[in-house]
Amino acid sequence: MQLMRHLVRPERPELWYIKSQFSYLPFFIKEAQMALEQRIESLRKRHADTDRILHEKRVHPASTDAELYQLKCLKLKLKDEITALTTGHAQAA
Numbered sequence: 001m002q003l004m005r006h007l008v009r010p011e012r013p014e015l016w017y018i019k020s021q022f023s024y025l026p027f028f029i030k031e032a033q034m035a036l037e038q039r040i041e042s043l044r045k046r047h048a049d050t051d052r053i054l055h056e057k058r059v060h061p062a063s064t065d066a067e068l069y070q071l072k073c074l075k076l077k078l079k080d081e082i083t084a085l086t087t088g089h090a091q092a093a
Contacts, residue, residue, distance in 0.1 A: 040086060043078055044082060046078055047082065050074055054068065054071040054072065
């Protein structure tokens with residue numbers, strides 16, 4: 001009987017299940033998913049901004065190769081992180 005009560009109502013409120021039309025999902029999964037989506041959107045914005053800056057630096061004659069290299073590395077790092085998060089292969093930090 002003790003086990004049955006634990007399965008029906010966990011002691012940690014964040015594990016309580018909410019009923020949706022299709023399945024039962026814990027509250028914290030939805031919050032984590034929203035946070036992940038916000039992080040991915042933020043990374044995509046930074047990637048686009050870096051791409052725009054990189055394009056401006058390429059056109060500008062006073063830009064050095066080192067600046068272009070740093071921007072390219074940053075852009076690739078952002079793209080790798082976006083890909084890792086969207087495919088679910090994020091590295092443990």
